[in-house]
Amino acid sequence: MNKTKIYQIIRRLTDGMLPESRRRIVVRWLRGQEHVAETDEAMFRIWNEIDGDQVSDEETKVALQAVKRRIGLSERRIGWKQMLWKYAAIILLPLITGLTVWQVMNFRVLESSDMIECYVPLGEQKKIILSDGTEVMLNSGTLFIYPEKFYGENRKVFLSGEAYFEVEHDKENPFVVRTGPLAIRVLGTTFNVKAYPGEDEITTTLKTGRVKVYRTDDETKGLTMNPDDRVVYHNKDDRFELFRVEAEVFTSWTEGETRFVDRPLSEVLKTLERRYDVTFRYDKSINLNEMYTMKFKPNETIEEVMRILMLAGSNMEYSIDGNVVFLRSTGKGGAADR
Incomplete structure (x- = not known):
């Protein structure tokens, strides 16, 4: 398939001109491994031609953003309004699998705080320190979005991929990690979260302290964890499982x-x-x-x-x-x- 034909197909998708049956086929094709170079070139061209508000489909936004990640995006500041429309799609992991999603638009970031986007390429890892002193180790292929400075009663961050957190204790201001349909709330603890796009499971492994893992749309759907607990959330059937493990096994990648x-x-x-x-x-x-x-x-x-x-x-x-x-x-x- 030539570059022009690929561009035309993707352009019709972003313009909302494809019927539902064909749209699903094209989205699955975009997520595959065929014509990757030509697809990336066409989608990157479209990304530069249009504003995010013009894209009619959230799955397409996810695919467009994936292009930017593949061409080597690392870390940069983004405005809070940009984050709401341009980056929400990446964090809404279940969208790409047609599952229930939590509404990032309900999460309000204060205008005084810019967001920082950090993407870790495959084969690499990166450690960052947040404004409250919390240390975060990011694994390969991970996208992490966090405020330049925390404001308000909650310290909220967004994760797509895998990260190990050493959270600075602050009993007045809980630390919240949002990933897919879940939120993980802590005061001060060390834990690991694995939530890669395209995988059915979201896993949280607790090393020290206590955390609560729950559905953002229904806090009663969740579990409170103790050290060496591992909670697995199954996207397909909206189900939590709790295991007793050696947490060090699931955090050894940080070493x-x-x-x-x-x-x-x-x-x-x-x-x-x-x-x-x-x-x-x-x-x-x-x-x-x-x-x-x-x-x-x-x-x-x-x-x-x-x-x-x-x-x-x-x-x-x-x-x-x-x-x-x-x-x-x-x-x-x-x-x-x-």
């Missing part, structure tokens, strides 16, 4: 390690994609539900990681071409299908 304890291969591959900025392609016969327990050290390369993975797994072999890793079932010989 450069990558650890898995009885995690499916599908989750292992997604995590490695973000850490090493690679893409996995695999045979349909690969068992993505096979469970793995392993630990990778900070300085290990993707080659070393793959050798360990092959030893731990069953009936697999791999090859690496640039930033693409191919997994094949041994003896199958089929081409990678993903």
